[in-house]
Amino acid sequence: MNDAPVLITGGRVVDPSRGLDQGLDVLLRDGVVARVDERIAAPKGATVVDAEGLVVAPGFVDLHVHLREPGYEYKETIATGTAAAAAGGFTTVCSMANTSPVVDDAATASFVVRRIRETALVRVFPIGAVSKGLEGKELAEIGLMKAEGIVAVSDDGRPIASGLLMRRALEYASMFDLPVVVHEEDPSLVAGGVMNEGWASTRLGLPGWPAVAESSMVARDVELAALTGARLHVAHVSTRGSLAAVRRARAEGVRVSCEVTPHHLTLTDEDVARSAYDTRFKMNPPLRDEADRAALVEALADGTIDCVATDHAPHHDDEKAMEFAAAPFGVTGLETALAVLVDSFVATRLLPLTRLVEVLSTAPARLFGLPYGTLAEGAAGDVVLFSTDRWTTFSSFRSRSRNSPWADRTLRGRVERTFVRGREVYAAGGPGVVTPASA
Amino acid sequence: MTRRPDAPSEPLASFAKKDLVDIGSLTRPEIQLVLDTAESMREINQRTIKKVPTLRGKLVANLFFEASTRTRFSFEIAERRLSADSISFSAAGSSVSKGETLLDTARNLMAMKPDAIVIRHQASGAPHFLARNLPCAVVNAGDGTHAHPTQALLDAFTMRRAKGRLEGLRVAICGDVLHSRVARSNVELLTKVGAEVTLAGPRTLLPVAVERTGARVVTRIEDAVDGADVVMMLRVQKERGGGLGFPNDREYFELFGLTPERRRLAKKDAIVMHPGPMNRGVEIDSSVADGPDSVILDQVEAGVAVRMAVLYLLIGASGDE
Numbered sequence: 001m002n003d004a005p006v007l008i009t010g011g012r013v014v015d016p017s018r019g020l021d022q023g024l025d026v027l028l029r030d031g032v033v034a035r036v037d038e039r040i041a042a043p044k045g046a047t048v049v050d051a052e053g054l055v056v057a058p059g060f061v062d063l064h065v066h067l068r069e070p071g072y073e074y075k076e077t078i079a080t081g082t083a084a085a086a087a088g089g090f091t092t093v094c095s096m097a098n099t100s101p102v103v104d105d106a107a108t109a110s111f112v113v114r115r116i117r118e119t120a121l122v123r124v125f126p127i128g129a130v131s132k133g134l135e136g137k138e139l140a141e142i143g144l145m146k147a148e149g150i151v152a153v154s155d156d157g158r159p160i161a162s163g164l165l166m167r168r169a170l171e172y173a174s175m176f177d178l179p180v181v182v183h184e185e186d187p188s189l190v191a192g193g194v195m196n197e198g199w200a201s202t203r204l205g206l207p208g209w210p211a212v213a214e215s216s217m218v219a220r221d222v223e224l225a226a227l228t229g230a231r232l233h234v235a236h237v238s239t240r241g242s243l244a245a246v247r248r249a250r251a252e253g254v255r256v257s258c259e260v261t262p263h264h265l266t267l268t269d270e271d272v273a274r275s276a277y278d279t280r281f282k283m284n285p286p287l288r289d290e291a292d293r294a295a296l297v298e299a300l301a302d303g304t305i306d307c308v309a310t311d312h313a314p315h316h317d318d319e320k321a322m323e324f325a326a327a328p329f330g331v332t333g334l335e336t337a338l339a340v341l342v343d344s345f346v347a348t349r350l351l352p353l354t355r356l357v358e359v360l361s362t363a364p365a366r367l368f369g370l371p372y373g374t375l376a377e378g379a380a381g382d383v384v385l386f387s388t389d390r391w392t393t394f395s396s397f398r399s400r401s402r403n404s405p406w407a408d409r410t411l412r413g414r415v416e417r418t419f420v421r422g423r424e425v426y427a428a429g430g431p432g433v434v435t436p437a438s439a
Numbered sequence: 440m441t442r443r444p445d446a447p448s449e450p451l452a453s454f455a456k457k458d459l460v461d462i463g464s465l466t467r468p469e470i471q472l473v474l475d476t477a478e479s480m481r482e483i484n485q486r487t488i489k490k491v492p493t494l495r496g497k498l499v500a501n502l503f504f505e506a507s508t509r510t511r512f513s514f515e516i517a518e519r520r521l522s523a524d525s526i527s528f529s530a531a532g533s534s535v536s537k538g539e540t541l542l543d544t545a546r547n548l549m550a551m552k553p554d555a556i557v558i559r560h561q562a563s564g565a566p567h568f569l570a571r572n573l574p575c576a577v578v579n580a581g582d583g584t585h586a587h588p589t590q591a592l593l594d595a596f597t598m599r600r601a602k603g604r605l606e607g608l609r610v611a612i613c614g615d616v617l618h619s620r621v622a623r624s625n626v627e628l629l630t631k632v633g634a635e636v637t638l639a640g641p642r643t644l645l646p647v648a649v650e651r652t653g654a655r656v657v658t659r660i661e662d663a664v665d666g667a668d669v670v671m672m673l674r675v676q677k678e679r680g681g682g683l684g685f686p687n688d689r690e691y692f693e694l695f696g697l698t699p700e701r702r703r704l705a706k707k708d709a710i711v712m713h714p715g716p717m718n719r720g721v722e723i724d725s726s727v728a729d730g731p732d733s734v735i736l737d738q739v740e741a742g743v744a745v746r747m748a749v750l751y752l753l754i755g756a757s758g759d760e
């Protein structure tokens with residue numbers, strides 16, 4: 001690395017990995033965190049970034065994104081998806097396997113890894129499929145994909161309906177120390193549901209997707225995790241029942257973790273009703289009721305939920321400009337996550353800033369065994385600078401898609417700069433604020 | 440605010456709405472205005488020459504993406520009696536079968552400059568989608584399992600004519616509530632104007648949290664019919680998956696069908712309604728459907744008057760000539 005060193009001065013450094021929350025300077029050099037200290041003198045040739053009034057934190061880590069490449073490049077590519085990640089302060093993302101072809105064998109995993117190397121703006125780690133073609137019948141080439149660099153396995157987008165396949169997946173993946181990430185829905189109970197089953201779905205006359213269709217599967221899978229001793233990670237929990245199952249299992253020592261999305265923490269099925277069938281409020285799992293939403297916030301604060309993941313799911317405008325039932329599930333999330341969380345929980349003091357950084361960075365990195373989410377000296381130079389006071393208006397996106405409930409909305413909280421390997425990959429308002437250090 | 444909803448002197452200057460997509464967007468005075476206007480329209484329908492020039496030069500497009508005879512004819516007749524030009528389109532053999540999206544179909548139609556689009560669609564919310572995207576008036580002629588506002592209005596019209604009022608009426612709505620847009624719109628309208636609604640049906644065919652509509656909810660049809668002024672039977676919608684809700688037609692009729700015996704639990708002067716099409720011998724016995732208390736054909740007649748009123752209020756007043 002011959003990049004100039006970067007000195008970030010005067011910011012509030014929040015690094016949950018070391019319990020840090022104080023005004024410090026951070027020096028990035030040769031792609032890593034070289035020093036974190038009070039008042040660091042600018043080395044020769046260093047770029048100095050004034051972080052006065054900003055939070056300086058380890059770059060965010062998203063365990064759950066859909067980059068759509070290969071196969072759905074009209075929705076998103078690794079290049080556009082990682083540009084969106086950089087704009088959202090994410091320096092590492094894990095990409096789901098439901099592309100076309102599905103990442104279910106060594107050759108496809110190898111191809112994806114090569115495309116990441118060639119085109120990604122931030123770090124990307126692929127997640128391999130659990131089953132061939134996501135069909136829930138036979139195991140994918142989990143061992144061979146591990147050798148190519150996958151960090152977890154998941155059939156995300158679909159549940160693993162067969163209890164037997166789920167058991168075998170947990171047993172098999174445990175040999176490679178890979179977590180099995182589960183998208184929980186009992187298809188026979190979902191039965192064509194397109195939004196949460198409740199008073200809102202009754203009024204809208206839309207088929208309901210009941211909360212129990214998720215929690216009953218979580219209950220099954222924590223039992224299977226207990227049986228096999230394998231690592232289970234529950235994607236996008238959305239119901240009180242799922243949280244109860246996770247708490248019970250954890251109390252018994254089961255190796256289970258879970259994530260929650262910014263939209264499930266902040267929106268409910270009443271937002272679907274208020275939007276009058278706006279398909280930007282259609283995702284899977286669906287937005288739940290207020291009691292579920294409040295329980296998710298509480299569980300994120302008390303540690304039952306380990307981390308936030310966006311489930312960034314881009315779709316083309318043409319696909320979303322449909323009748324509600326006909327439109328695909330999914331919303332984008334990488335660019336809006338920080339502002340949504342700051343606006344709803346930090347500005348309102350519902351979540352301490354250190355916990356916010358932990359759930360966006362330190363905790364998810366640890367879950368998948370990634371050496372990020374820390375500003376320890378010698379760690380990767382992946383850093384985000386953000387403001388909890390400035391506002392962001394989401395009028396345009398770096399993602400190729402704009403299927404966000406927050407499109408054209410203004411929220412408190414703003415990502416200012418993102419660095420990966422000590423190099424700036426995003427600056428709000430473009431470059432120009434950077435002042436070179438006087439030699 | 441204890442005025443009668445059907446007092447004809449209710450002051451209301453205008454019906455300033457672009458669309459009619461659901462009952463929720465109508466105020467109580469607006470509902471009354473539609474019903475009062477429909478009375479005038481009904482009078483037109485009694486004349487020898489049943490046609491007025493009110494909507495001359497206006498174009499109404501009827502988009503029926505779901506099979507319908509009664510509702511489509513009713514709208515078409517309403518349009519013709521008001522002298523509107525009307526075109527109708529059914530999904531079969533249309534561009535829909537060629538994979539065109541609803542939005543494209545509607546935009547193409549829009550290029551032909553209709554003043555109103557009447558839409559029946561199997562997807563709940565489809566009329567809202569068009570109303571958001573098109574500048575013309577959009578009238579919901581039934582969307583999925585969501586709403587059927589003109590049906591609720593014509594039912595209210597029929598009840599008001601038969602009983603002289605809506606407020607305080609005891610209305611039993613019985614059967615497959617889960618799949619019924621008619622039930623949803625009726626409950627919304629009737630609770631808004633102060634009627635007492637009881638919903639009855641097998642628990643499997645009652646939507647989640649339906650008690651929050653403000654209606655009383657029971658699973659024994661006898662409990663709903665007992666003392667009712669109006670008994671409205673709903674069609675069992677097997678095509679929408681009613682099959683998982685009860686074992687078979689025989690058991691349904693035995694437990695939930697409106698038989699003469701059950702009819703006798705209602706008030707002596709009660710009326711019997713059904714939005715059609717009926718499954719005779721499933722939700723209703725023919726002797727009741729065709730009996731002296733039945734106003735089922737009055738409902739059909741009211742449909743034309745109410746739809747004339749709705750079209751007139753939406754596009755009749757906006758005179759740009």
